[in-house]
């Protein structure tokens with residue numbers, strides 16, 4: 028969802044409000060020289076040359092010479108012009124079809140979707156959830172990771188949030204700001220979470236739901252376990268879990284990840300808005316995450332334990348008698364085994380607690396630690412990295428345990444193009460010193476992780492322009508991250524060179540000695556998004572009609588090293604900008620070329636991407652078409668046609684000749 032759509036009223040769309048009030052510098056004092064280098068004139072060097080990755084490319088580009096390594100055109104399609112059509116547009120030679128829209132029956136009694144949205148809460152628990160986001164295709168033979176099957180597998184995707192006006196026949200019911208219909212709220216809870224669905228391609232090339240045993244909905248009420256250093260912590264004790272080890276549900280799951288051992292990772296992003304606390308003295312672990320006195324959907328205002336858990340107001344003598352700590356059960360990475368429909372999802376506390384956008388693994392090597400990266404998508408928040416203590420071995424019985432013991436780091440981007448990973452770990456001497464200097468104490472590592480943002484403030488991490496998805500280039504191990512935009516930045520710095528930053532950019536780094544487990548890196552800016560007059564492509568030139576974009580969000584490297592970029596422009600940017608609808612572009616980091624490949628329907632965000640192992644089928648999610656619609660005012664009719672409610676859905680992209688996509 029987009030930032031300018033946030034509001035505090037019931038049913039508003041809600042990205043989290045700015046909550047980083049730490050004194051960390053925006054690094055402006057470090058950077059001027061660096062910034063001039065990036066932004067001023069000789070942009071070609073600025074773009075391709077930073078990491079010293081492609082000196083030949085820069086030289087060749089500057090002399091108009093043929094790139095020595097350019098064996099073939101990796102973007103063999105005609106770039107799309109911007110569009111405002113209420114449809115999916117793909118280049119000539121490709122086709123796009125729709126599967127699994129919100130409400131598709133997948134399990135239980137397979138309740139059909141009712142056009143007037145009168146399906147019950149129980150129906151919704153047996154249907155695809157609302158508002159598709161991060162996604163992964165697990166080949167049918169990928170139970171332990173990998174897999175080759177390209178016409179049969181499990182599609183797993185997040186259902187980030189809901190548009191309550193479309194979820195119910197006539198929108199949600201509220202009286203004086205209080206919810207009054209439990210069945211409605213249960214349906215909202217069941218429309219959140221994750222959808223796991225077995226799909227198979229039939230002989231006509233169409234993907235069909237297999238009504239099998241794997242199909243499952245994880246919702247905002249599904250029982251879960253908490254693992255890692257915070258498990259059993261005093262700050263996790265609730266009426267539901269007096270020992271602080273269990274919880275219910277996951278919500279606002281934005282981007283995702285998947286492990287080398289065949290499990291899905293879903294990431295809790297703008298979860299804080301689902302809770303309310305009317306206490307005037309919020310503890311730091313709530314305050315730093317922007318908890319407010321009213322919640323986004325008002326679930327906390329209904330009686331009964333299933334709803335009261337969203338009310339974090341202190342009511343009982345201690346934490347085991349109320350839900351003051353319930354918000355501490357959110358902001359984590361959740362692991363789900365899609366191949367075991369009886370498995371209990373696990374929240375991995377070692378990976379930190381924040382507005383997790385996604386989780387992306389560095390390439391795994393047997394005998395080396397696992398390394399993964401995650402962004403905290405709020406204004407002026409940080410980018411993190413986790414390094415497991417144990418070594419990854421493909422034969423491990425319970426490899427998920429590698430996600431429960433390790434070191435969490437946060438990034439500092441220096442003005443000279445260097446960067447450091449700063450440990451947030453009580454065993455680390457520099458962290459101990461930073462805590463002392465700041466006059467902050469943590470009882471144990473569990474408390475550090477519950478207060479991840481505060482820990483990162485203390486060590487002097489770099490405030491970023493809303494870190495969204497990450498992706499690792501299979502060609503060279505460079506890590507790319509989208510920084511979607513930041514309307515509240517007042518001071519530019521090298522890594523976030525525009526104040527304010529309405530259009531966003533993409534940053535990348537290379538770990539020193541290509542060691543992902545190390546603590547130093549070199550970074551540069553890959554792309555400055557924006558219109559022709561205020562942008563810079565990876566070739567050092569301003570973007571043009573083939574590729575202007577704003578608010579980059581989704582990011583994915585295909586197996587051949589192309590970078591796919593998805594946008595989440597806000598309603599106002601869509602309405603008034605030159606960019607047309609939200610879209611998906613493809614970049615070739617070797618050549619600096621960027622081309623628009625897919626354009627979404629009215630009001631939609633393009634987010635979530637995965638492919639079959641043969642790279643002949645691409646799955647892309649379309650979220651909130653017709654955003655802002657009500658039952659009586661439908662702003663889009665995608666995908667079902669005129670007069671029908673718009674629905675988030677998955678789009679299948681193939682080539683008309685059936686060959687590899689590129």
Ligand code: FEO
Pocket residue numbers: 028187281282296384404495580
């Ligand atoms: Fe849900 Fe950060 O986008």
Ligand code: CA
Pocket residue numbers: 028029495511580595
């Ligand atoms: Ca976004």
Ligand code: CA
Pocket residue numbers: 028281282384495580581595634
């Ligand atoms: Ca996103």
